[in-house]
Amino acid sequence: MTGVIDYGAGNTASVMNALSDITKDIVKSSDPEVLSKCGRLILPGVGEASFAMKRLAECGITSLIKTCDVPLLGICLGMQIMGSFSEEGDTHCLGLTNTPVKRFDESKMTVPNMGWCKTKINNNCKLFQNLKNDQYFYFAHSYYMPVSEITTALCSTGTEFTAALRINNFYGVQFHPEKSGSAGIQILKNFMELC
Template sequence: MKLVIIKYNAGNIQSVLYALERIGREAVVTDDAAQIVAADKVIFPGVGEASTAMEYLRERGLDAVIKGVRQPVLGICLGMQLMCSYSEENDTTCLGIFEEKVRKFSGEGGLKVPQIGWNNIYDLRSPLFEGVADKSYCYFVHGYYAALGEQTIARTGYGETFSSALHRDNFYGVQFHPEKSAQAGERILRNFIDLI
C-alpha cells in the first residue's frame, strides 16, 4: 500500500511520520501531483495559518489535485479546516470539499484561545472510529473550529460545540491530532489506512 503525506508549508509532518512508523507503516512526503494521485491513501496534515497555506497550495496547483483525488484522504487540524468552504482566519476561501465554515473561538467565559490539550470526542458516526470509545480523549491545538453541519461525524465542546471530525465521500477530516492522541489516535490512523 502506498501512503502519501502532502508536503506544503505546514508543520507536524514529522510527527505524522513517526505515528505511522509506530503502527508499522511508511509514507512518502511529496507535493508531486502524480505521486499524490497514484497513492492508495492520502494524508493532508497541517499546523499553520489558513491564508498562506491556501496560497501555497494554489501556486502549485495542489488545490485542484486534492479536490480531484478519488482515494481516501485524511485532513488533520489545519488540513481539515482547509478542506472546508471558508475560514475566518484572514478571510480565506478554502477548498470547499466540506460545506462547513471555520470560525474563531470567542474565548467567552475565560476559555483560553487557542485550545491546547486533551478534550473528548463524542457522537462518533463513521468507520473511522471503529473500536474507539465514545468520549475518548484526543489532543487538540487550534484557535479556529469547523461549525457543525450535515458532514459532522464527531463533536467536541469547548465553549461551543464544534465538528471534531467531518466526512464527505472519500474525504475525512479531524480537528485533533491523531498522531499525538495515544491509543485512540493510533486506532483512528489504523482505521483510515484500512478504509476501502
C-alpha cells in the first residue's frame, strides 16, 4: 500500500491522478495510524514551508515522517522541508539533512522558476532508471536547495540547485513527477518498485 500524506496543503489530487496510472493500491490520509501501516509514503507539496510544517505538526505526523523507515518520496515543497531550515516563512524544517533552503535571487532571474527544465541525472540512482540524461521535468518554485553530497540530480537557472536528492530511504524531487508527462510517470513507477 502506498500512502499519500494529505496535510491540506498541496495538489494532492494531481498526485493521486498520476499514481492511479500505476496502481490502485493507494490511500490518501492524514491519520498517523493509517500512514504507519503503508509500505511507502509520498509527501506532496504545493504550498508554503512554514504553513506546511505547521499543518504536519497539527496532524501529528511530523515524527512519523522523521522516523519513517520505508521509502518516502517528497515532491517539491515535500522535498524542501527535508532540509534544516527554509527562508520561506523562516521556518525550521524536518532536518533530515543539514542543508538549508534558500530563495532565488530575483535580480538575476525570473522568479518563480516556472516551467520545464533540463535535468542532469545520476544514473546510479534507482529513481532515474529508464530515463535519459537532460530529461525535461516540470518545476514551479521560488526557493531551492543548494547542491550537496545528497544531490542525485541537478538543474541550473544560473544558480545550480538540487533537482533530486536521496538520504537513505528518503527520496526527494524538486520537480513535479505527477505533472511531467510520461517521464514523470516513470519516476513514480521507479519509486514504486523500490520495495
